[in-house]
Amino acid sequence: MLLSDIDIAKRLVDPDPHKRLVVTPIISAKEQFGPSSLDVRLSTDFQRLENMNRSHIDLNERPAADEKVYREGKRIILAANESFFLHPDEFVLASTLEFFRLPGDLAGRIEGRSSWGRQGLLVHATAGFVDPGFAGVLTFELSNAGRLPIKLTPGLRIGQVCFFQMLTRSLVPYYAKHGAKYFEATTVETSKAAYDPEITKGSHQDQNNP
Template sequence: MVLSDRTISRLLGEGRIEIDPYNGALLQPSSVDVRVDRYFRVFHNARYPYIDVKEPQDELTELVEIEDDRPFILHPGEFVLGSTLERIRLPDDLVARLEGKSSLGRLGLLIHSTAGFIDPGWDGHVTLELSNVANLPITIYYGMPIGQLSFVLLTEPAETPYGADKLGSKYQGQRGPTPSRYWKNFVAEPNDLSQRQSPDVADAGGGGARGNFERVES
């Protein structure tokens, strides 16, 4: 069930949803507009020959800050990380969906690639995956509405919400545009793929998959 403006307003008043800073003018019929912060992470493509998802690659991006009245210019085909001005906190029985603004989408500005889903229990700023699919540069100004959050009620509270110790949530409490921490998956999670047997091992009797292949000498 997607929450209406009345329910969103009530839950904000009760403190079950937290949006800081919050401006009532940002409330829409079934969502809340979010604004863009002044910080961006730009990619330095020449520093690494490729992006290795198993490595942190700390120098892949650089944090830049724009002044209040000067825009960040996003060039055609460029991809950068941004952040919502607002810190968002969700209870254990709500998820949020981040969507772009229609008017900005018509100019070619996309605000997320895949990270549009915000788990129950989330607390932090939301990182934006900004890309320009237009043929001209697009200006982005600090504090302008850049997206909108809608809220969906779960059938029951999550048993293990985001931020729970057992999850090892990588982005809980993040402030500003946060680079990928996907590499931590290779450190923290056991690799169960190594336990899988190859067809040759699984069919040691000589039939089935093993019997279908002949060894080719080079």
């Protein structure tokens, strides 16, 4: 069941902590509330993925996850009044300004805003789902499919999140899930696929990048 504006608002002030939804800060409810969603803003934190020293990405590669981050990316933290220019065909990771805490019976989904989509800005490529029990900022993928650079500023309403009430509470919410890799993140989180057991226990090694 998709939550309406009033349902979302009631969940934000639910007296029962097990049912309360946390989204903070809400700077202007009037601007941020949609009929069935809540607009979210852009934070100051970006992770740009580099390609100059990599021939390809091998999803089965098995270096330490942190090494991949350094090798493949550059972190950029802006001051609140600075800007980030996303060039055509460029792809970066960014995160919501807002910190979320979802109760065990609510799931969420982050979507772009049509106003930006019409200008070529794509928000989140494939990982828009937010698990019940998740807490932290939401990392999403930004790419510019247009032909002109796009100026992004922290605090911009970049996307929207809608919430779904589940028929029953999850038996193992995200906070209790074995191997939850992104719980209580406060910054952009890069891929931690290298921590997946299929990869950590595998023996495949990239010949080009020993």
